[in-house]
Amino acid sequence: MMRSVLAGLAEFTLTALVIAVVILAVLVPVAMSQPDPGQVLGLFLLGPFGTMRHLGNVLELATPTMLTGLAATLIFRAGSFNLGVEGSFFLGGIAATAAALLLPLTGLVAAPTAILVGALVGSLACSVPGYLKVRFGASEMVNSLVLNFAFLYAGVFILNYYLRDPNAGALMSYRLPEDFTLDRLMAGTRLHTGVIVAFIACLIGGIWLYGTRGGLNLRIVGAGAGFAQHLGLNSGALVMRAQIIGGLVAGMAGAIEVLGLYNRFSWTGLPGHGWTGITIAILARENPFLVIPAALFLAYLQVGGDMLARNLAVPSEVVGLVTAAIMLVVTSAAIFRHPAFLRLIRDIKGQEQSA
Amino acid sequence: MTPPAPIVAFDKVTKTYPNGTMALSDATFEIRKGSIHAICGENGAGKSTLMKILFGLEPHSSGQVFLDGAAVDTTAPDFAGRNGIGMVHQHFSLVAPLTVLENIILGHEPRSGLLIDRHRAREQVVELSRRYDLDVSPDASIETLSVAAQQKVEILKALARETRLLILDEPTAVLSPPEIEELFVRLRALRDSGITILFISHKLHEVRALADVVTVLRAGRVVDTLPMSDVTDTEITRMVMGRDIGIVRRERGATGEPLLDVSGVSTNALDPADRLTDISLTIRANEIVGIAGVDGSGQRGLVSLLSGLMRPASGTVRFDGKNMARASTADWRKTGLAYLPADRFTQGGTPGLSLIDNAIAGTDGDRAVQSGPFLRRAAIRSRVSAMVREFDVRMRGIGERLDSLSGGNAQKLIAARELAGSPKLLIADQPTRGIDVASAAFLHSRIDAVARSGAAVLLVTADLDELLRLADRVLVLFNGRIVADLVNTAELTPAALGPYMLGLEQAA
Numbered sequence: 001m002m003r004s005v006l007a008g009l010a011e012f013t014l015t016a017l018v019i020a021v022v023i024l025a026v027l028v029p030v031a032m033s034q035p036d037p038g039q040v041l042g043l044f045l046l047g048p049f050g051t052m053r054h055l056g057n058v059l060e061l062a063t064p065t066m067l068t069g070l071a072a073t074l075i076f077r078a079g080s081f082n083l084g085v086e087g088s089f090f091l092g093g094i095a096a097t098a099a100a101l102l103l104p105l106t107g108l109v110a111a112p113t114a115i116l117v118g119a120l121v122g123s124l125a126c127s128v129p130g131y132l133k134v135r136f137g138a139s140e141m142v143n144s145l146v147l148n149f150a151f152l153y154a155g156v157f158i159l160n161y162y163l164r165d166p167n168a169g170a171l172m173s174y175r176l177p178e179d180f181t182l183d184r185l186m187a188g189t190r191l192h193t194g195v196i197v198a199f200i201a202c203l204i205g206g207i208w209l210y211g212t213r214g215g216l217n218l219r220i221v222g223a224g225a226g227f228a229q230h231l232g233l234n235s236g237a238l239v240m241r242a243q244i245i246g247g248l249v250a251g252m253a254g255a256i257e258v259l260g261l262y263n264r265f266s267w268t269g270l271p272g273h274g275w276t277g278i279t280i281a282i283l284a285r286e287n288p289f290l291v292i293p294a295a296l297f298l299a300y301l302q303v304g305g306d307m308l309a310r311n312l313a314v315p316s317e318v319v320g321l322v323t324a325a326i327m328l329v330v331t332s333a334a335i336f337r338h339p340a341f342l343r344l345i346r347d348i349k350g351q352e353q354s355a
Numbered sequence: 356m357t358p359p360a361p362i363v364a365f366d367k368v369t370k371t372y373p374n375g376t377m378a379l380s381d382a383t384f385e386i387r388k389g390s391i392h393a394i395c396g397e398n399g400a401g402k403s404t405l406m407k408i409l410f411g412l413e414p415h416s417s418g419q420v421f422l423d424g425a426a427v428d429t430t431a432p433d434f435a436g437r438n439g440i441g442m443v444h445q446h447f448s449l450v451a452p453l454t455v456l457e458n459i460i461l462g463h464e465p466r467s468g469l470l471i472d473r474h475r476a477r478e479q480v481v482e483l484s485r486r487y488d489l490d491v492s493p494d495a496s497i498e499t500l501s502v503a504a505q506q507k508v509e510i511l512k513a514l515a516r517e518t519r520l521l522i523l524d525e526p527t528a529v530l531s532p533p534e535i536e537e538l539f540v541r542l543r544a545l546r547d548s549g550i551t552i553l554f555i556s557h558k559l560h561e562v563r564a565l566a567d568v569v570t571v572l573r574a575g576r577v578v579d580t581l582p583m584s585d586v587t588d589t590e591i592t593r594m595v596m597g598r599d600i601g602i603v604r605r606e607r608g609a610t611g612e613p614l615l616d617v618s619g620v621s622t623n624a625l626d627p628a629d630r631l632t633d634i635s636l637t638i639r640a641n642e643i644v645g646i647a648g649v650d651g652s653g654q655r656g657l658v659s660l661l662s663g664l665m666r667p668a669s670g671t672v673r674f675d676g677k678n679m680a681r682a683s684t685a686d687w688r689k690t691g692l693a694y695l696p697a698d699r700f701t702q703g704g705t706p707g708l709s710l711i712d713n714a715i716a717g718t719d720g721d722r723a724v725q726s727g728p729f730l731r732r733a734a735i736r737s738r739v740s741a742m743v744r745e746f747d748v749r750m751r752g753i754g755e756r757l758d759s760l761s762g763g764n765a766q767k768l769i770a771a772r773e774l775a776g777s778p779k780l781l782i783a784d785q786p787t788r789g790i791d792v793a794s795a796a797f798l799h800s801r802i803d804a805v806a807r808s809g810a811a812v813l814l815v816t817a818d819l820d821e822l823l824r825l826a827d828r829v830l831v832l833f834n835g836r837i838v839a840d841l842v843n844t845a846e847l848t849p850a851a852l853g854p855y856m857l858g859l860e861q862a863a
Contacts, residue, residue: 212728213719220716223705229664230694230702231717323750 008263009290014282016297026325029350030318031300043311044304044322051326054303056189063260064089066198067253068277069291071218071246075126076286077209078242079222080133082140084126085250086274087148090267092122092254094155094163097233097265103346110179115255122251123244127152127269130243134236152270159265169254172266182260198295201249205288218242250274266330301326360424361385362520362551363409368418370404370575377575381418384570384580386520391542391552393566393583395559395595397649397817400572401417402555406522409444409553411435436463441513442522446544447505449497449512456493457482460514482496483511488544503534505747510541514550519803521545526562528627528651539565557595557649559588559857572594592853596819604843605803607827611640614811615661615780620670622656629656629665630835643802645826645843646815649856653835654815658784661813662694663687675779688717691779693805695770695786699762703769706758710750714772715759727752746771747797763787763794770801781805781812787821799825818848831855838862 016123027044031037068085075082096118105113129144156171163173182192209215220226228235234355257273258265282296284290305319363386370379377666379401388394394402407413409420411434419426422438435442449458456477465475480493489507497505506526507648511523523542527535531674541563546552554564562569563583571578571594578594615638622631628651638644646654660672663684672679675690682690696702704713715735724735739753746767750760757765766786774781783802787795802825806812823827824844831839831852839855839862841847854860 210732211732213725213730214728216712216716216730217719219708219712220705223707224701226698226701227703227705227716229684230662230696232663232683232688233717234685 018329022326022329023322026322030314032321034312034314038278039127040308040314041314044308047307048300048303048339052186053135053188054307056186057063057303057306058190058296058299059195060189060191060261061302063195063198063271063293064253064257065276065280065298066257066291066295067203068250068274069280069295070198070202070277071126071248071250072255072278072281073284073286073291074205074209074242074249075246075286076281077222078128078218078239079225080140080239080243081134082126082129082144082243082246083274083278084129084144084148084243085277086270086272087144087151088122088247088250089254089257089274089277090148090270091120091125091151091200092251093258093271094158094254095121095265096180096255096258097163097176098158100176100259101174106177106179107123110177111182114180114259115252118258119248119252122254123227123246123247126247126250127240130240130247134240148270148274156268159268163265165264167343168264170266171268172264175263176259176265180259181263189303190261192256194256195262197252197256199292201252201286202292205222205249205291209288214241233247250277266268298327360388361421362388363421364421364424365405366419366421368405368408368415368420370401370408370413371416379415379575382572382575382577384577384769386551386553387568389546389549389553390567391546391554391565393554393556393562393569394572395557395562395569395591396572397557397595400595401575401765402466402572403524404575405555405572406524406555410440423838427843435515439517439519440522441516441520443506443509443513443524443526444831445524445526445528447509447718449505449508451498452496454494454496455491455500455508458497458508459483459515461512461517467713467776479515480511487511487514487541487548489541495686503530503537506530506538514545518550520551520553522555524555526554527556527558535561555731559595559859561593563588573745588854588859592857592859593850596849596853603824604845605643605827606827608641608807610642610827611809613637613639614675615813616671616673618658618671618673620660620672621665622660622665623668624665626654626655627651627835628653631656631660631667632835634670634835634837636830636837638813640809640811641806642828643806643812643814643826645854646813646828646832646857647819647820647822647829648832650817652856654784657832658694658782658813660816660831661687661780661782662692686806691776692782693773693776693778693780694782695766695773695784697763697784697788699769701756704757704765707711707756709751709756710743710748710768711735711739714742714753716772742771742775743768746801747770747828761832763790764862766790766798767794770798772800774805777808778805781810781811782814782815786814787818788816795821803820808841819852823847823849833858 027041031040034040048058050232065103066088071088075085096114099114101115103113125147128149129140132138132143159173160171164173165172183192185191185193185195205355209219217233217238220231221233221235225235253273276298280291284294301323305323308314309316309319365382365384368379368382371377382401382405395407396402396653404413408415411429414430420429421427450461459480460476463478465472484491489511491504491507497508500508526538530538542552543556545569547803553567566583568582569582569586569591571591573595598654618635620631620634622629631653634657636644646657648654656665660667663682663686667680678692679687693756700706718724724731724738736753743750743753747758748764748771750764750766760768765790781802786798786802799821802812814825826843829841829843829847829852830837833856838858841862855862
């Protein structure tokens with residue numbers, strides 16, 4: 001276990017070096033267009049560490065993506081390219097809102113119950129494409145992509161017709177009861193107790209994947225169906241289990257995000273933390289322990305970019321470009337070594353040939 | 356009459372692959388114009404490599420290829436097309452959703468301006484199919500055609516560009532006997548119209564029926580090139596199989612109770628390699644039964660059947676007194692199956708995981724390595740270290756990935772895992788293919804030890820020396836049937852097995 005973590009860490013360092021080169025290549029021209037180039041670089045690179053408040057922003061931003069990154073990691077480890085994490089995240093958020101508004105709970109059980117409901121409902125978006133894959137061999141990637149939007153509009157429908165506060169002035173839910181929202185940890189930021197859950201979840205995920213029989217069997221199935229078959233493992237059940245667990249984690253992430261940050265539920269589009277989670281899983285080489293630094297790193301880039309946009313005359317689109325370029329390099333390096341991705345390409349080729 | 360000039364001549368053509376495998380060494384022979392020239396040899400003898408070189412698909416490492424007496428560079432772009440060399444691959448290279456017409460003109464479409472001149476294309480295809488008497492309907496889409504009809508299209512495609520030399524790689528593998536007969540009639544007609552045909556096969560009776568000249572390859576070397584009229588089947592068989600060099604057979608002990616009993620089993624598989632017809636075999640405790648046969652004669656089906664990957668359509672399978680006709684792989688393993696798969700890196704193990712993971716995979720519920728759901732790391736490390744020591748696996752550390760090992764060491768690790776639980780039945784499928792001599796000898800001694808400890812062993816191998824060294828009894832598969840059941844005595848030689856493997860004789 002230690003060894004694989006170390007090997008992963010070495011690759012991680014290499015990736016970080018590549019990123020540094022890209023940052024210089026992309027950011028320097030942007031900086032040169034400003035009166036004080038040094039300030040641009042300084043703000044982007046060091047700004048997030050400048051104050052406790054900005055550091056809190058990084059943690060706050062990394063909270064949902066650590067969980068979605070973990071969810072995507074567990075799913076990809078089963079050798080399946082299910083992108084339902086985004087849909088699960090959204091469903092988890094709306095289900096937790098519904099639970100908070102409809103369940104007559106108070107006290108300490110309130111928030112955990114809503115999160116549990118969010119996790120259970122959220123796991124739908126991952127387990128449906130997973131089931132279709134295991135049972136019928138239908139492409140989990142296509143199905144999960146399409147279903148994400150189906151679940152989005154189903155969620156918006158429920159928001160509009162059942163949870164909407166007519167006096168709010170926009171499409172948003174009634175105010176969430178106080179007992180259901182998560183406690184804030186740091187004044188001046190929105191950092192909430194969910195961040196602790198995210199850290200612990202990643203650690204448990206890592207221990208499960210590398211330290212238990214179930215985790216080993218999952219890695220075997222993901223590494224090669226032929227070997228799993230040879231050993232007599234029930235591949236279908238193992239793959240399905242990974243989708244369900246991944247979906248639960250992603251749904252939990254959505255619930256925690258809503259209960260931690262907002263008073264009302266107001267998403268009418270996919271919030272995007274699921275997609276980021278997929279990037280993080282790839283960046284972390286599908287290692288739950290490395291999901292933590294990967295999520296922190298992307299959050300750091302995001303906060304640095306936001307600070308540029310807020311404080312200097314750098315348009316926020318340019319900041320988006322910078323972060324996008326960095327993510328492109330990071331993921332493209334990782335994605336072509338990604339076993340599930342390569343298998344997907346092979347599958348498509350195979351289907352073309354047999355067609 | 357002077358013999359016609361050679362159309363192709365190979366002079367000391369050698370091919371070494373980057374991994375060090377020498378597929379061809381100093382191949383020298385000529386193919387005469389207007390003949391049907393057969394290339395004969397076992398799997399891996401170098402037939403396909405030779406054809407790929409001639410067709411320009413692969414470069415050779417040294418030597419020369421001559422075309423019409425002039426040295427040529429076969430790797431030049433469109434070498435085959437420009438020189439009138441057409442090839443019908445064993446696996447068709449047709450595009451299924453397109454029509455016959457579109458497939459035949461693909462890559463050299465007649466054009467008018469930017470567009471394909473459909474009218475002229477159709478004329479060409481109709482003319483082609485009339486000239487060679489190969490009747491196909493130009494507008495049928497490929498996926499609606501039978502395999503034999505697809506092959507006709509494939510041949511037409513190969514003939515479409517003023518072809519003078521037609522290469523056919525195992526063309527009969529996918530055909531039924533009447534279709535084979537028809538194909539041969541057409542090929543003879545093609546020869547009579549002046550086309551030279553190069554015919555690759557390991558089925559001797561087909562070579563006999565069709566060819567004028569035969570070149571025999573063995574282990575990458577040309578054994579001889581002879582007119583068919585000058586050589587008997589027995590002589591060809593001997594050339595294909597090689598001479599019997601003293602084989603040290605395993606000492607046989609008394610056999611015990613029957614452990615595995617297969618009776619009258621057939622399977623409904625489409626692929627000939629999986630197809631079994633009325634197979635019956637019994638393996639007793641302490642007995643090693645070897646399976647011989649040309650690749651694709653049903654070996655894969657037999658192994659799949661006995662490891663729970665495939666169910667019999669009829670017949671009974673009993674193992675250790677239990678009915679296993681409907682058993683899953685997990686059931687087989689629980690009953691005492693150990694299995695060394697032919698494909699070490701996709702079935703026997705997984706290259707991306709560590710030696711530890713590979714070594715303890717499948718030991719679910721073993722209290723020695725697991726407490727509750729958690730793996731006991733210290734216990735696992737000491738167990739895997741012991742396995743690695745006992746089986747002499749050369750490695751850098753048990754935390755390394757499996758693909759850091761050589762083939763022989765990976766196979767030893769897999770054997771260590773499979774043989775750990777004192778199995779009742781061992782299936783060894785090509786256990787030493789492609790691995791070094793020392794590892795192979797070690798694995799042989801292990802397989803022998805497993806049999807001595809009271810297990811039944813099924814050894815499937817293409818290496819006849821290995822087969823005769825280890826097996827107590829040899830069953831020969833041909834076309835999914837057991838055609839011979841022979842006791843392995845000193846009289847049994849590779850040459851004696853040849854006629855059964857090639858489907859010329861039966862003794863079952």
